[in-house]
Amino acid sequence: xxxxxxxxxxxxxxxxxxxxxxxxxxxxxxxxxxxxxxxxxxxxxxxxxxxxxxxxxxxxxxxxxxxxxxxxxxxxxxxxxxxxxxxxxxxxxxxxxxxxxxxxxxxxxxxxxxxxxxxxxxxxxxxxxxxxxxxxxxxxxxxxxxxxxxxxxxxxxxxxxxxxxxxxxxxxxxxxxxxxxxxxxxxxxxxxxxxxxxxxxxxxxxxxxxxxxxxxxxxxxxxxxxxxxxxxxxxxxxxxxxxxxxxxxxxxxxxxxxxxxxxxxxxxxxxxxxxxxxxxxxxxxxxxxxxxxxxxxxxxxxxxxxxxxxxxxxxxxxxxxxxxxxxxxxxxxxxxxxxxxxxxxxxxxxxxxxxxxxxxxxxxxxxxxxxxxxxxxxxxxxxxxxxxxxxxxxxxxxxxxxxxxxxxxxxxxxxxxxxxxxxxxxxxxxxxxxxxxxxxxxxxxxxxxxxxxxxxxxxxxxxxxxxxxxxxxxxxxxxxxxxxxxxxxxxxxxxxxxxxxxxxxxxxxxxxxxxxxxxxxxxxxxxxxxxxxxxxxxxxxxxxxxxxxxxxxxxxxxxxxxxxxxxxxxxxxxxxxxxxxxxxxxxxxxxxxxxxxxxxxxxxxxxxxxxxxxxxxxxxxxxxxxxxxxxxxxxxxxxxxxxxxxxxxxxxxxxxxxxxxxxxxxxxxxxxxxxxxxxxxxxxxxxxxxxxxxxxxxxxxxxxxxxxxxxxxxxxxxxxxxxxxxxxxxxxxxxxxxxxxxxxxxxxxxxxxxxxxxxxxxxxxxxxxxxxxxxxxxxxxxxxxxxxxxxxxxxxxxxxxxxxxxxxxxxxxxxxxxxxxxxxxxxxxxxxxxxxxxxxxxxxxxxxxxxxxxxxxxxxxxxxxx
Numbered sequence: 022x023x024x025x026x027x028x029x030x031x032x033x034x035x036x037x038x039x040x041x042x043x044x045x046x047x048x049x050x051x052x053x054x055x056x057x058x059x060x061x062x063x064x065x066x067x068x069x070x071x072x073x074x075x076x077x078x079x080x081x082x083x084x085x086x087x088x089x090x091x092x093x094x095x096x097x098x099x100x101x102x103x104x105x106x107x108x109x110x111x112x113x114x115x116x117x118x119x120x121x122x123x124x125x126x127x128x129x130x131x132x133x134x135x136x137x138x139x140x141x142x143x144x145x146x147x148x149x150x151x152x153x154x155x156x157x158x159x160x161x162x163x164x165x166x167x168x169x170x171x172x173x174x175x176x177x178x179x180x181x182x183x184x185x186x187x188x189x190x191x192x193x194x195x196x197x198x199x200x201x202x203x204x205x206x207x208x209x210x211x212x213x214x215x216x217x218x219x220x221x222x223x224x225x226x227x228x229x230x231x232x233x234x235x236x237x238x239x240x241x242x243x244x245x246x247x248x249x250x251x252x253x254x255x256x257x258x259x260x261x262x263x264x265x266x267x268x269x270x271x272x273x274x275x276x277x278x279x280x281x282x283x284x285x286x287x288x289x290x291x292x293x294x295x296x297x298x299x300x301x302x303x304x305x306x307x308x309x310x311x312x313x314x315x316x317x318x319x320x321x322x323x324x325x326x327x328x329x330x331x332x333x334x335x336x337x338x339x340x341x342x343x344x345x346x347x348x349x350x351x352x353x354x355x356x357x358x359x360x361x362x363x364x365x366x367x368x369x370x371x372x373x374x375x376x377x378x379x380x381x382x383x384x385x386x387x388x389x390x391x392x393x394x395x396x397x398x399x400x401x402x403x404x405x406x407x408x409x410x411x412x413x414x415x416x417x418x419x420x421x422x423x424x425x426x427x428x429x430x431x432x433x434x435x436x437x438x439x440x441x442x443x444x445x446x447x448x449x450x451x452x453x454x455x456x457x458x459x460x461x462x463x464x465x466x467x468x469x470x471x472x473x474x475x476x477x478x479x480x481x482x483x484x485x486x487x488x489x490x491x492x493x494x495x496x497x498x499x500x501x502x503x504x505x506x507x508x509x510x511x512x513x514x515x516x517x518x519x520x521x522x523x524x525x526x527x528x529x530x531x532x533x534x535x536x537x538x539x540x541x542x543x544x545x546x547x548x549x550x551x552x553x554x555x556x557x558x559x560x561x562x563x564x565x566x567x568x569x570x571x572x573x574x575x576x577x578x579x580x581x582x583x584x585x586x587x588x589x590x591x592x593x594x595x596x597x598x599x600x601x602x603x604x605x606x607x608x609x610x611x612x613x614x615x616x617x618x619x620x621x622x623x624x625x626x627x628x629x630x631x632x633x634x635x636x637x638x639x640x641x642x643x644x645x646x647x648x649x650x651x652x653x654x655x656x657x658x659x660x661x662x663x664x665x666x667x668x669x670x671x672x673x674x675x676x677x678x679x680x681x682x683x684x685x686x687x688x689x690x691x692x693x694x695x696x697x698x699x700x701x702x703x704x705x706x707x708x709x710x711x712x713x714x715x716x717x718x719x720x721x722x723x724x725x726x727x728x729x730x731x732x733x734x735x736x737x738x739x740x741x742x743x744x745x746x747x748x749x750x751x752x753x754x755x756x757x758x759x760x761x762x763x764x765x766x767x768x769x770x771x772x773x774x775x776x777x778x779x780x781x782x783x784x785x786x787x788x789x790x791x792x793x794x795x796x797x798x799x800x801x802x803x804x805x806x807x808x809x810x811x812x813x814x815x816x817x818x819x820x821x822x823x824x825x826x827x828x829x830x831x832x833x834x835x836x837x838x839x840x841x842x843x844x845x846x847x848x849x850x851x852x853x854x855x856x857x858x859x860x861x862x863x864x865x866x867x868x869x870x871x872x873x874x875x876x877x878x879x880x881x882x883x884x885x886x887x
Contacts, residue, residue, distance in 0.1 A: 024103030025081065027153065028398040029338060032164040035076055038111075039162065041169040042066040043204065046159045049176045050217055051198070054144045056135055058083055058123040063159040065118045065169075072113035077105040079156035079163040080122060081132070087121035106160065120160035128782040129821040130287035132157025133215070136782070138284070140244035140744055145218035147283040147298055149291055152339065153399050155210040163210055166337045166445040170204040171213050184216040184240065186294045188277050205294065206274070207443045209335050214293035216281045219243065223251040227262045233272060235262070238279040244744060245282070245304045254280065257318045261325040264360040265352070270435040274333045274442070280321065284745060285784040287823050288406075289320045292327030292349075299324070306746065307715035310675035312630035315357070315365045322353035329438060337445040339402040343392050344448055346406075347414025350376065351422075354415070370591040371630045373565045376412040378599055378634070381570065382606070383408030384476050386868050387506035388861045392417060393448060393471040400858045403822050416568035417470050423517040423537075423566040424466065425459035433458040466515060473512040475503050478570045479540075479561045481520075481577070494550040496520075496540050496561060498569075506864065515541045521563030521593060522556040525580070530558060530588045537566075557584075560593055571600050582618060586625030595631055602638050605646060608876045611883030612647040615639070616655055620662055629675045636663075636683040644796045645838060646876035648884055660687045664696075672709025681710055685723045689797070694729050714742055718750040726757035726795050749788040756792030764801060767793040771828060772812050783823055790831035799836050806834040806842060810849045817859045826862065833866035838873040846870075 049060040065078070081104045088095040088106055100107045106120065126135035126146070132154045136145050148158060155161045175183045176199050183189065183200040186208070190200055205213070220240040227235040237258060239251045258280070266272060275295035286300035303317045326349040336345055354376075357368035365371070383389065392414050396402050422430045433455035441450060448471070452463045477498050484493040496518075500511035522534040533556065536549050558577045562569060573581060581597050588594040601618055604610035610618075619639050626632050643655040663684040670677035681700075688697045699705035700712055701720040712720070721738050724730035732755070739751040756767035767789050774780050781789065794802070809832055817825045834842055846867040850860060 024105045025079075025153070026398050026400050027079070027163065029340075029396065032166070032338060035162065035164065036166050038070050038074055038076055039167060040068045040070075041162055041167045042068065043170045043172070044159070044161070044210075045172045045174070047174045048158070048215070050146065051176050051178055053126070053135060053146055053217070054178055056126050056144070058125050059133070060121070061124045061159050062121045063119070063161075065120075065160065065162075067116050067118070067162070067169075068114055069111040069116055070113075071111070074111045075107065075109040076111065077107050078118065078120070078160050079153070080104060080106055080120065080160040081154075081157045082122040082124045084123040085120065086123070087119065089119040091116055091118075104156065118160070122160070124158055127157070127821070128285075128780070129823050130285055130783045131821055131823055134283075134285060136284040136745070138242055138244055138745060139748060140242075141219075143219050145220065145242055145284060147216045147281065147286075148214050148293075149287070149298065150213060150293075151211045151291060152402050153211070155213060158215070161210045165209040165211060165335050165339070168207040168209055168335070168443070168445065170207055171210075172204040173200075173202045173213075173215060175200045175202075175215065175217065177217050180219055181217055182220050182222065182240075184214075184220075184238070184279055184281060184296055186212075186214055186275070186296050188236065189238075208294050208332060212292060212294045212332050212335075214291075214296040214298065216240070216283065216296065216298065220281070221246040221249070223249065225251075225255050227259050227273075227278070229262060229266060229272070235273055236277040238277070239282070240279065241282040241301055241304050242284065245301060245306070248304050248306050249282070250305075253314075254321065257321050258325065260360050260362065261322045261353075261356055264356045265326060265329065268352070268431050268434070269329050269438055271329060271333075271438045271442075273328060275328060278325075278328075280324075285782055287783060290324045292324045292331055294328065294332045297324045302746075307713040308678060308711060309715075310629045310633065310679055312371070312633055312675075315368070315371060315630065318365065319353050319357060319368070319371075322356050323349045326352045326356075333443060334438060334441045335445050337447050338396065339399075339405075340394060340396040341446075341448055342396070342402060342405060343394065343410045343414040344451065346411045347392075347418050350411055350415035351418040367591050367628065369565060370595045370628055372415075373592060373599060374595040374628075374631050374634050377416055377565070377568070378602065379408040380412035380416055380568070381408075381476060381599075381603060384413060384474065385504060385606075386865045387504045388865050389474045389504060389507045391472050391474050391509070400856060404826070404858045404861055413568060419565075420470070420517060420567045421455075421463075421466070424515075425455055425461050425463075429459035430455065469512060469514040473514075474507060474509045475500065475511050476568070476570055477512075477514055477516070478572060479516070479518070480572045481559050481561055481574045482544075483555065483559065483574050483576075485555050489555045491550050491553050491555055494547045496545045496547060498540060498543055498545070504868065513542060515539060516562075516567040516569060518561060518567045518569075519563040520547065520550070521558075521560040522550075522553075523558040523560060523588070523593070525557045525584060525587070528587060530580075530584055530593070532563070532590070532593070535563060560596065562596065563593060565592060565596060570603055571596065572604075573597075573600065582621075585618065586622030591628045591631070594626065595628070598631060598635065602642075605638075605642055606872065606876065608879035611880040612642040612876060613651060613655060613880055613883060615642050616647075616659060620658075624666065629679060632676060633679050636679065636686075640683075640686060645836075645873045646880060648877055648881035649838075651880065651884055656687055656689060660684065660689060660693060663687070664693065667710075668707065672707075673711075674709070677707070677710055678716070681707075681716065682719055685719050688723055689727070694724065694727055698724060698729060714746075718742070718747075718754075722750065722754045722757055722792070725754040726759065726792075726797065728759045730754070732758075745784075749784055752785050752788040753792035756789045757795055759795070759798055759801060761801065764793065764798075764805070768805060768808065768832075771832070772808075772816060780820065780824055783827070786824060787827055787831070790827060794831065794836065796836060802834070803837060805832070806837055806845060809834055810845060810853075813849075813863070814853050814855060814859070817856070829859065829862045830866060833863065835866060835869055838870055838877065840874070842870050843867060843874075 045064040047062040085101045186205045187202040221243045223239045225237045282301040290299040330348040331345045354368045357365045437454040480497045482495045519537045523530045605615040667680040735754045
């Protein structure tokens with residue numbers, strides 16, 4: 022619907038005209054157990070700069086019953102159209118609007134999501150409003166720079182708890198199941214929230230400086246309560262409060278801080294002011310590795326950082342979304358890395374290993390864009406929650422901190438919060454504050470880093486004499502051409518980097534010296550290294566200060582290849598692993614050679630997050646980037662190695678669990694699958710390996726995909742785990758079965774809906790897609806290429822954004838790595854007239870196939886040379 026796609030120009034015009042003072046929102050959720058619709062009554066007080074002006078307010082609702090503007094009832098049929106209510110003849114100054122509507126519960130994770138827990142058959146609700154979905158629950162001026170106060174009154178079923186941005190009323194204040202909340206401070210509509218249901222709660226507090234006491238709450242469904250490790254979550258939260266309040270020199274700005282683990286959540290979490298919603302998969306039902314706890318902690322800290330950067334001070338328009346997300350990402354990881362008592366002081370290793378890999382991938386797609394993207398409308402921003410907005414942006418903020426200095430950076434941030442509390446800002450406001458505190462002119466830096474797309478490549482150029490003494494050293498910077506179809510020009514940038522010098526001592530690669538310097542232009546001489554003996558390894562961008570692809574000189578590459586697992590510290594290992602993976606994706610390193618490199622070094626890798634990333638990357642490399650004629654040989658070699666590592670791992674260790682999952686993911690021979698079955702049913706036992714609920718499903722899903730486990734086996738496992746998570750796993754296993762009938766049923770349930778045309782809930786749809794796409798089933802899936810292009814445009818036009826994007830990306834024929842897939846995609850792009858957002862998603866998927874074709878050719882060439 023065009024009316025739902027607010028443009029930047031419309032928002033600017035509305036912001037010039039209006040100042041919004043307050044919302045009073047009355048919701049009747051008493052029928053939530055049955056679902057359907059709920060009554061929403063909204064009163065908005067706002068001011069107009071002009072008499073007689075006209076504007077509109079946003080509302081997505083099945084029915085509108087009443088629109089009253091300044092005491093005058095408007096004709097609903099005349100003013101409500103295309104998810105907007107037209108407001109004409111505004112008074113100069115104060116105006117009052119009342120809207121009464123029936124709004125709908127959703128099962129898409131957008132608006133007011135409704136979920137029924139199969140364990141207790143109770144309904145659970147939560148809102149998700151970013152980017153533009155408050156309008157699904159109440160009439161709102163849906164843009165971030167029209168801040169207001171929000172006062173919610175909610176009628177809920179007996180026995181429920183209702184949580185919002187303001188403190189939850191006490192039992193004595195709840196009469197007839199009506200919950201009346203105090204008004205919020207001035208905030209944007211997209212960070213308001215309501216969570217309602219018979220949730221389980223744990224309460225505590227944060228005791229800060231000068232007598233500060235912030236009430237803390239953690240919520241989840243009762244069926245997950247036994248797994249809720251509230252103390253650990255509170256510990257991370259308090260650590261974040263301490264660190265952020267010190268660094269920002271600004272007290273936490275809201276009255277309380279609740280964290281609510283909610284079902285079927287699309288993202289990781291959402292920074293609703295004082296009422297953060299988090300996906301309840303972070304309440305771990307089974308054993309996970311420490312990497313999962315680290316990721317959860319980063320998510321908790323990321324959302325807490327948003328209370329200041331995003332909620333207290335908010336972007337004026339969505340083109341600064343990157344700053345919102347990048348700042349939260351950067352500061353959350355900086356907190357993990359440096360806060361006193363942190364369990365994850367190696368957090369920058371994880372960042373280099375995972376977040377930056379995401380950024381490098383995104384920045385090499387045809388949709389690459391400057392960090393400060395041109396957001397023309399809401400459709401643009403909906404597909405911009407990507408690796409550039411989060412990971413590249415955070416990488417560049419880390420580079421900015423290195424460029425201006427840590428203390429000046431945070432002093433600038435402190436001034437920024439003080440100047441703009443409860444207001445809206447642009448990037449220039451932050452950069453101006455940083456220029457004041459650092460003395461650096463950031464104009465050129467901003468232009469080079471924030472207003473251009475693409476990645477630079479840094480290479481060392483080393484010359485030595487006959488005794489191995491360095492006679493010349495320089496850093497060569499390259500700006501590879503942007504991908505075909507990308508806008509802009511390749512750009513050389515200023516970089517603040519460190520150069521690490523490593524020597525092999527007692528079998529370990531140890532850093533013996535470090536030089537930090539600014540580089541700019543195509544070639545930067547480094548005279549400090551002249552006259553030194555050439556070290557075993559020279560590592561550019563040591564400590565990962567900048568954002569660039571790094572290549573090794575010939576001698577360093579040979580030594581790293583032989584000793585990658587021997588670095589004494591985790592971060593240089595991660596940087597070298599990341600460089601090798603990047604070379605594999607670029608076709609500079611054959612997939613078979615990447616496999617050999619991983620097998621030679623992974624046994625020495627102590628960082629469990631890096632190990633698990635290598636597991637994923639090796640699987641992807643062999644399945645997509647290897648010569649198809651060699652693929653099965655490579656998979657056999659990898660699976661055999663995974664089983665060996667599983668049997669050799671320390672009993673009960675994280676590494677043992679990770680290797681169990683890696684083995685299960687590619688088990689393929691009759692003997693391997695028989696052994697996997699025996700591990701599942703207990704006939705085989707590995708000391709220390711607990712085959713718990715989640716691991717059982719991992720084993721069963723592989724057995725289903727290979728045809729070993731049938732429908733009765735899946736049904737029996739679901740009976741054993743009759744939970745929402747069990748239902749999702751069963752949906753994955755059923756869709757994974759290697760039969761034409763299973764594939765047809767899975768496709769129909771996702772693309773065509775049920776017998777009444779209703780869509781699957783978001784989480785179930787995601788599970789079905791995950792089972793449908795199996796790398797061992799290329800031939801079985803081949804007919805769905807044509808079906809995909811026949812259906813994808815209608816899916817995009819008729820489904821909500823979240824459901825549509827899952828289908829567009831998840832069902833694209835990425836496994837059909839052939840020129841024919843590229844041709845089919847090109848023909849569709851040329852004829853279907855897709856929207857810009859849909860075109861972007863399909864083009865990104867096409868780029869994956871194109872990259873795989875090139876990598877497969879490189880691997881085949883390496884095989885021919887061997």
